[in-house]
Amino acid sequence: MTDPRPSRPAVPPIVLASAFLFDDTEALARAAGARDDHLYTRWSNPTLSALEQVVAELEGAERALCCGSGMAAMSLALLAALPSGGTLLTQRELYGGTHELVEKLLPGFGYRVIRASMDELVQAAAALEPGSAIHLEIPSNPSLRVADLPAIRAAGPPGTPIVVDATFATPINLRPLEHGATLSAHSATKYMGGHHDLLAGVVSGSGALMERVWTLRTLLGPVLDPAAAYRLWRGLETLELRVVRQCETAETLARRLAEHPAVAHTHHPCLPGHPDHALAARLLRSGGAVLSFELAGGYEAAARVADRLRVFAQGPSLGGVRSLVSWPAGVSHRAMSEDERRAAGVSGGLLRLAVGIEAVETLWDDLEQGLRA
Numbered sequence: 001m002t003d004p005r006p007s008r009p010a011v012p013p014i015v016l017a018s019a020f021l022f023d024d025t026e027a028l029a030r031a032a033g034a035r036d037d038h039l040y041t042r043w044s045n046p047t048l049s050a051l052e053q054v055v056a057e058l059e060g061a062e063r064a065l066c067c068g069s070g071m072a073a074m075s076l077a078l079l080a081a082l083p084s085g086g087t088l089l090t091q092r093e094l095y096g097g098t099h100e101l102v103e104k105l106l107p108g109f110g111y112r113v114i115r116a117s118m119d120e121l122v123q124a125a126a127a128l129e130p131g132s133a134i135h136l137e138i139p140s141n142p143s144l145r146v147a148d149l150p151a152i153r154a155a156g157p158p159g160t161p162i163v164v165d166a167t168f169a170t171p172i173n174l175r176p177l178e179h180g181a182t183l184s185a186h187s188a189t190k191y192m193g194g195h196h197d198l199l200a201g202v203v204s205g206s207g208a209l210m211e212r213v214w215t216l217r218t219l220l221g222p223v224l225d226p227a228a229a230y231r232l233w234r235g236l237e238t239l240e241l242r243v244v245r246q247c248e249t250a251e252t253l254a255r256r257l258a259e260h261p262a263v264a265h266t267h268h269p270c271l272p273g274h275p276d277h278a279l280a281a282r283l284l285r286s287g288g289a290v291l292s293f294e295l296a297g298g299y300e301a302a303a304r305v306a307d308r309l310r311v312f313a314q315g316p317s318l319g320g321v322r323s324l325v326s327w328p329a330g331v332s333h334r335a336m337s338e339d340e341r342r343a344a345g346v347s348g349g350l351l352r353l354a355v356g357i358e359a360v361e362t363l364w365d366d367l368e369q370g371l372r373a
């Protein structure tokens, strides 16, 4: 029975039902054939649909689908984009988990993987055969390199699907579909959720490819739990506020660290010495709220600084309201060989800062005391 009262909830209800009920066989059979009717939560669910609508608007996409983690989003997007037995071109500078996915899992499923350094990507795209797909991570974790998406699009064979992992950019700083990407994918665990309290991924795009993402999600099964979908929906309410502030703070810290005598090198696209500074200024609203810096003394020096920080907590992940520091060589990029780490721009003395929403001076005071000899 419908409620006659003329109000509706201000936020989407959390519909925990795994299955939806019908009054007769015909209605049930119709819903089973309709695909986007709510029938079974692995297919669709009202809380997930409310979230997906907001994500599609943020991404400027025809359709968005959410799933259980960022890795699930990358897997679904790559499997949707890759023709059977096809070739994937990707960059060397990648998040460690995605590196393992493309290096260790995809070849086992019969895909060929080509890795190119950031400066060779356009050339490598031009050399691709039809029947390939391209994967980019913009900006890259943790080296903050920015792939030239429009140039790569123009160089590749026409119609080559391009999957962009824009986790570090967020849709506030980059809407990949507007620059030639076919699918945009995020670890929504990071900025989109923003509060360190959920694991989720989202994929956006249009047409047959998104239908394939839906089929893969339904058959492989990494659907998002409706309670996490609600928390993600709520996180998105403040996404722009948080991200704009986090990026401003990160840029200030990057500029100050770049001048600090104890720091050998600072990586952030806002710095004039960054190899992709001009491209980032064209492509991104901001270079993001992650920065990394290198200490001349290698691992020992990095560990000493990280251990002295009090406001930056030590831990994996990024994108939440609390600032975090991590040592990529030993955490997110641990599974790589020394050579692979070097190619990904991850030295032993590199520390990654994921800037939260704390006051900039509080964070700078913490870094200054941590860097004091």
Ligand SMILES: Cc1ncc(COP(=O)(O)O)c(C=O)c1O
Binding pocket: 069, 070, 071, 072, 074, 095, 097, 098, 137, 141, 165, 167, 168, 186, 187, 188, 189, 190, 199, 200, 201, 317
């Ligand atoms: C750029 C990037 N993509 C994907 C992932 C994977 O996301 P999740 O941990 O939500 O599976 C991460 C995780 O750190 C990441 O940094």
